Amino acid sequence: MQLPLPPDMNQTLFERALRSFATVVGSEWVFSTVTDLSAYYDLYAIGTRQQHTPSAAVAPASVEELQAILRLANEHRVPLWPISRGKNYGYGGAAPRLAGSVILDLGRMRRILDVNIERAYAVVEPGVGFFDIYQYFTDNDIPLWCPMPGNGVGSLIGNALEHGLAYGPQGDRGSNVCGMEVVLPSGELVRTGLGAMPRSDSWHVFKYGYGPGWEQMFMQSSLGVVTRMGCWMQPEPALARELHMQVPDEADIGWLVESLAPLCLSGVIRGPVNIGNFMRYVMGSSQRRDWYEGEGAIPDTVLAEIRHKQGFGYWPLSLMLYGEPELVEASTQVIRRALARHTDQQLEVRDWTRGTPRPPYPQFGVPISFPLRIANWLSANGGHLSFSPVIPAEKQAVLEQFRRSKQLFSDYGFDLYCAFTLGERHINVVQMLTYDQDDPAMIERAHALFNELVRDAEQRGYGEYRTHLAYMDAVADTYSFNDHALRRLNETVKDALDPNGILAPGKQGVWPARYRHLRGTS
Amino acid sequence: MTARYVATLLALSLALMNGAKATADSVGGAPASGYQGRCALCHEGHGFGVQRMRARLGEEFSLLTRRSDLTAPFIRQVVRNGFLAMPPMSRVEVPERELEEIIRYLTQPNAGAQ
Secondary structure, eight states: OOOOOOTTOOHHHHHHHHHHHHHHHOGGGEEOSHHHHGGGSOTTOSSOGGGGOOSEEEOOSSHHHHHHHHHHHHHHTOOEEEESSOOOTTTTTTOOSSTTOEEEEOTTOOOEEEEETTTTEEEEOTTOBHHHHHHHHHHTTOOEEOOOOSSTTSBHHHHHHTTOBOSSTTOBGGGGEEEEEEEOTTSOEEEOGGGGSSSOSOTTTOSOOSSSOOGGGGTTOSSOEEEEEEEEOEEOOSEEEEEEEEEOOTTHHHHHHHHHHHHHHHTSSOSOEEEEOTHHHHHTTSOGGGTOOSSSSOOHHHHHHHHHHHTOOSEEEEEEEEEOHHHHHHHHHHHHHHHHTTOOOOOEEEEEETTSOOOSSGGGTOOOOGGGGGGGSSOTTEEEEEEOBEEESOHHHHHHHHHHHHHHHHHTTOOOEEEEEEOSSEEEEEEEEEEETTOHHHHHHHHHHHHHHHHHHHHTTOOBSSOOGGGHHHHHHHOOHHHHHHHHHHHHHHHHHOTTOOBOTTGGGOOOGGGGGGTTOO | OOHHHHHHHHHHHHHHHHHHHHHHTEEEEOOOOHHHHHTHHHHSTTOHHHHHHHHHHOGGGSOGGGOSOOOHHHHHHHHHHOBTTBOOOOTTTSOHHHHHHHHHHHHSTTGGGO
């Protein structure tokens, strides 16, 4: 396989740039062979992996080395694509938007800089993963739980910067960031909020500081490289209670949202509530051929048989409550009352109490990796894409979104994995599209379906909160108020902070002047 | 020494202990390295790797630490190039020094008993 060069560079200039990087990090931390770079491909590439292939990778071990690399990248005009652990699965993994970018791998910066138990936060570097922090807390008897996403292979910083979702009261991870250290494209080091004071021990307990706040500016962004972050944790609860119910029918998602949204808004339930259809569990524990070998989406009659055999309702509901037993019990009663208006079924209760072994699930602050299996639903060389629009937490909106997506998935011959995550006022929809990477016709259909889903949501005013590399421009196009005023603002700031366009060109559809002509290309 | 004086001293020493504890609560450090830090998430407990190998090879081959058929070249090949569902691991994610350590750990007899 031929590795690409960065756009506008020849081999001589490129090798000169890599040699200069090696003077900073040592030649053993500059990678440019196909074998070394294969770890940075999109594991679930939709189409050919060459569309988003890096030219090389460089791995600094410290802020100082990172600053030096950024300065050299400006000097040699080399585009960099920063990653923390590079596990942004379903959205591109470690791969860069612009083929030929050099991966800036921050995985060597893997220190847990501080854990404050009383104030329930941890300060970490980009390479620290969810498993690392879990193990660290466990080994050191630290009574904190890290909010765990459904898949725990990623990093705390990468996940929060991409607005990732996790379980528990601090599960909206982007909202539970407090205090960042960032290296700007120029190489300058800044600290946000109260961290701008040379001696502040309040940096990670108060978000705003003084004057404009910049933390959002570095999320889903190409305006800086985050080198440390304060992440709010959950104090270990006295009691964690899981409430279960197998909710039988598709249309029940309407009354579920109608019943639970007010409880999320009023604080009876704290943190995101994830409601996935039964296919999430079936796809995570078996392969399609175990159930059905026909063409097209699995028919409803077969899906009903699968549910019957597995003992699932259409929506296997799991709600979590955390805290003092009296409060958990009171909240349980409120939830029971709200659901009893729509169903005679009783909620089943599973309790964990402090001092006993935790069930090995993310709801209890324990990382898991097995949901990765979903990618293998269709084949050993499978992949998945996530379609992730945001809708209001309202009955009609969720029913309409579900109905339209189900129809479109069926029209294009794909099985529907569908999850709705309730926040206080909104729902993050994640519909996972699984495909066989070895089947070009299926890949074409997946592309067509994804574009149709984006168009369909746009027509109803719904935008995606996050998307795969291949659709970053298409989704950015839908944020078009006042003839793309937001894009002009984003790119004005981009050009001011990154005049050479060295940092993550094209991320989230924001292109620096130097590469702007590449907008819309693959 | 009056009872009240003793009680005050006790309260004061407890307050000092609490103060000392508050300082000790602020800690930091490095995550685990080697097999525990780099492999265990997928290859222990309910991990993805355990489940995949159980399905493909059976229970007795599902845990790396219980296997005696793993060789150094094979482990290196799988880590660096990937194998089936396991993606390749970069030299950052599994540094060379730690890969050597992992190979030694998995190829010694009774690795799981360590």
